[in-house]
Amino acid sequence: MKKIWELFKTFAKIGAFTFGGGYAMLSLLQREIVDKHKWATEEELLDYYAIAQCTPGVIAINTATFVGAKRAGIAGGICATLGVLLPSIVIITVIAAFINHFLEYEIVQHILGGIRVAVAVLIINSVITMSKKSVVDIICAAIAVVSFVLSLVFSVSPILIVIAAGALGLILRRGGAKS
Template sequence: MLRKDKFKMLFELFLCFFKIGCFTFGGGFAMIPLIEREIVTNKKWVTEEEVIDVFAVSQSLPGAIAINTSTFIGYKIIGRAGAIAATAGVILPSVIIITLIAAFFSIFNNNPVFEAIFSGIRPAIVSLILIAGLKIGKSSVKDKIGAIIMLSTLTLVTIFDVHAIIAVVGGALIGITIYKLFPKVSEKIVNTGGDKK
């Protein structure tokens, strides 16, 4: 890639994730629909199937899902420089906003206007997280085994308060077990995913 083209791509990555960082409240999970729209629908940097895998890997690693996803996508597009540009883009809006809030905390604190703004933002964030869950579920749960794993994980995490990391590791171990002991079943699951592209 030519130096000019590389710089243009780095700037595009930075700008894309800066926009995501600016317009998403409520943390990483609320960012998922916006990230998906930008990198799959608008930019076409990854496919819908690939982005589900990116989210799965990003969630299973330490750190915020939005930061991990931006780093992963940036690296996939243009290597180490891309990872730095995308990560800087998604982090910078939060740094700016938090710095401003810290500087003017006395003005924001107990201000009825800002309390009203955030009381409206919170329910919207819940709907964004729900949309993200439904989209990921539609692409990830392809058969009865996937549905059983999903329902079991939901039960363990919500009712028995099992830590999310244990649930993710458990899902990975089940996947490995199926792959090793039942290769035909594993192949069928993978092929089913391929048909949906």
């Protein structure tokens, strides 16, 4: 029971400070899930993101369910997800019900201007931390660079990139090389 409450609380905190899509959650996940609670390793987090991207549903929800399920089974998955949903439900309801023209307040724009900068710096730091675990050799470095370019310049679907990379991994390491 304590485990499940802990999951709910942690994911509510993460949901309340996620600005943007599921990727913006990454630095919060690294800090809370990997560093603080040790509910998953950095590698597992990367795997969750890979799977979350190729399966139906919003990435943030998929990742929350994944972490919760690993920690405390079905109840854990459900409660972690409810946790990440809660701040959205409360905040959006209040805004939709009581604050007309929310975005027309100048101060809101300024605060967001500042937050966007923090989110950008945080995600760069996350990428650096992640690359230490994921880019273990020159082949990985090449895969990372190619995926970066395909995604940024050519807007290739993440699903295609993940599937292609997975196939490449199977071919390159067939019959051996366990790490």
